[in-house]
Amino acid sequence: MADRADQPPGQIAARVHSSTPDTMAITYYDDEKASSKEVLPHDGDILQGDKDKHNYVVEVAPVGEHVTVHDAVFGEVGEEGPNYRSVSWMGAAALMTKANVGLGVLSIPEVFKQVGLIPGLILILVIQGIATYADYVICTFKLNHLEVFGLADAGMVMFGRAGKEFLAITFCLYMIFVSGSAMIALSTALNAISMHGACTAIFVAVAAITGFIFSSIRTLGQIMWLGWVGCVSIVAALLILVIAVGTQGAPVDLPPGESVVIKLFGTPTFARAMSSIASLVFACGGAPTFFGMISEMRDPREYPKALFASQGFVTVLFCVIGAVTYAFCGDYVASPALGSAGPLLKKVCYGIAIPALLLTLMIYCHTAAKYIMVRLLRGTRHLTANTATHWTVWLSSVFGCIFIAYILASSIPVFGSLISFVGALFSPIMAMGPYSLMWLYDNYRDPMADGRFWKARAGRTLRNKLLTGYHFLICLVTIFLTVGGTYGSIVDLIDASKSAQNKPWTCADNSNSVKQ
Structure with missing residues (x-):
């Protein structure tokens, strides 16, 4: 049978x-x-x-x-090499959820502190809606262009060599910056658990070494089960946080005699508002990793099922965590948010969250290294065979990504500021703009126009015209968020760098567990 x-x-x-x-x-x-x-x-x-x-x-x-199986991305895949097509739709859903629910969710209560409760909820719903549709376009574009493995390949299809190189550089930088942010989050967790038991720079190095070991696992199918571990880990930590802030009576940093003030509508400066939006875009910006996931799925046509299951859960979680934590902590909410749980439960939250934070580092570093390896070995037998060349290129790619991420994490050891900077400079380009261009390429561009991207095809329906207008609008929003958000995040970085504990390669406690 x-x-x-x-x-x-x-x-x-x-x-x-x-x-x-x-x-x-x-x-x-x-x-x-x-x-x-x-x-x-x-x-x-x-x-x-x-x-x-x-x-x-x-x-x-x-x-x-x-x-031997022929794959449009990986070429001839035989039994003697790694199986790059082994991810089920449920495994993909877990990996998608973990790619989104990691670092970004820890900064969401801080966003509510800046913009207020109601704008915070509205922003989550709007940005998640835009992100979900963009993520869906990945599926349609991938099925139309089977050779596409990542954003850089999509850039090659749409704009030739220039588009490929621009998106390749941006993609790798984004993945590495997120990996650096994960190292900072892990160092914060280790500081909190140990009550600043060692120099923070040492904890960042420990995170980098551990990240290298786990990121070296070669296929997403082999780490698929870790996606479930990471999801359970971060959700459990966040639920403990919600329970803790709801039962402790008052935030630990609340001065005696004062009460928590909840702002339905905040009054942030332009820089603060743009920085907050950038943080939310970052929280919803797992899309660059999804190309790798659909490419390693057993059946890419099951991608939408995984996507909608993941995004529905993530949207509810973001709203609950942001609203409840801010409602109980007000302006005294910590960043990362797990620090709001109180001295004892903060240790519990961070301890439970460590697997999730490590998996975030693992997914983003693995994805960047996988792209580099595929690009270097594509079209050769070394891509899918266990040769010395295969292992050398793979481990070198992982090490290079981890090393650069470590340098970034040590140079900018401020979690919130680094998150908003990454969210502003890279997330709109990585999570919004390119996917609208992909839709326009497949549904607006005249395929007989000899490569001219902006010449519309004939006989377009009203639905097509409305969607065309939407995608052009998203392209403009991407430019605005990139420019405005980068300005706001740079202001944040300058302000944060004035503190002694935020200096490069610092030994100071970044979890606020020990009073300076």
């Missing part, structure tokens, strides 16, 4: 198990139904199905015989 031999776009061969020595049953799938046939187990037997624009080819081979 045959195992299910799914034929997702981009994978054109499957292994078939035989129940008798004479025949094999093979099931292949198209967009509408499954079809089954029995075939003789001769070498070279081929089943072909041509449905719509996809051509499905299934190679039948006896059990135990070497099978």
Whole structure:
């Protein structure tokens, strides 16, 4: 009896198990139904199905015989190398959730402190809505262009070499900056748990070494289960935070005789407002990692199911954590937010959150290193074979990303300011703008226009015109958020750098567990 031999776009061969020595049953799938046939187990037997624009080819081979699968990104994938197509939709949902629920959520209560309760909730809903639709465009673009592995490949499709190089550099910088932010968060957690038991610079180095070890795991399928561990870890820590701030009566930093003041509408300066929006865009900006996830899914067509399950959960979680924590702590909320739980429960929260923070470092560093390796080895047998070249390039890519992230984390050891800076400078470009351009390329551009991107195709419907207007608007919003947010975050960084504990390679406690 045959195992299910799914034929997702981009994978054109499957292994078939035989129940008798004479025949094999093979099931292949198209967009509408499954079809089954029995075939003789001769070498070279081929089943072909041509449905719509996809051509499905299934190679039948006896059990135990070497099978090679061709993938549009990874090339010839054999049994002797890593399996790059092993992520289920539920595993993808866990990885998506963990990519979004990590560092950004820890800065959301601080955003509410700046803009107020009601604007904070509205901003979360709006930005999450924009991000979810952008994430969905990844699926449609990937299925239309199977060779695309990341944003840089999408840039090559749309704008040629210049687009590829711009998005490649921006993508790698963004991934590395986020990895650096994760190192700072881990050093904060270790400081909180140990009551500043060692120099902060040492804790950052420990985070970097641990991150290198875990990021070196080669496929997302191998770390898929860790996504669930990370999700449970961060959600448990955040729930303890919510319970703690709701039962402790008053924030630990509240001066005697004062009460918590909740602002429904804040009055931030322009710089503060833009910095807060940048932090939210960062919190919702896991999209750059999603190309790698869909490329390693067993069936990329199940991507929307994983996406909507993840984004629905993330949106509710962001609203609850931000609103409840701010409602009980007011202007005395800590950044990262886990510091608001009080002396004892702060240790508990950070201890439980460590696996989640480590997984954030792991996912972002792994994604950057995977892109570098694929780019260097694409088209060679070393990409999917366990050769010395494969291992050398892979480990060197991971080490390079970790090392640069470590330098950044040590140079800018201020969690909130670094989050807003990354969110402003990179997140709009990584989480919003390119996906609107992808939609325009596939749905607005005239395919007969000889590469001219902005020439519209004929016969567009009203729906197409409305969506075109929306995507052009998102492109303008991306530019505005990048310029305005970067200004605000630089102001924050300058202010934060005036503190002695925020100097590069500092030994000062960054968890506020020990009074200076």
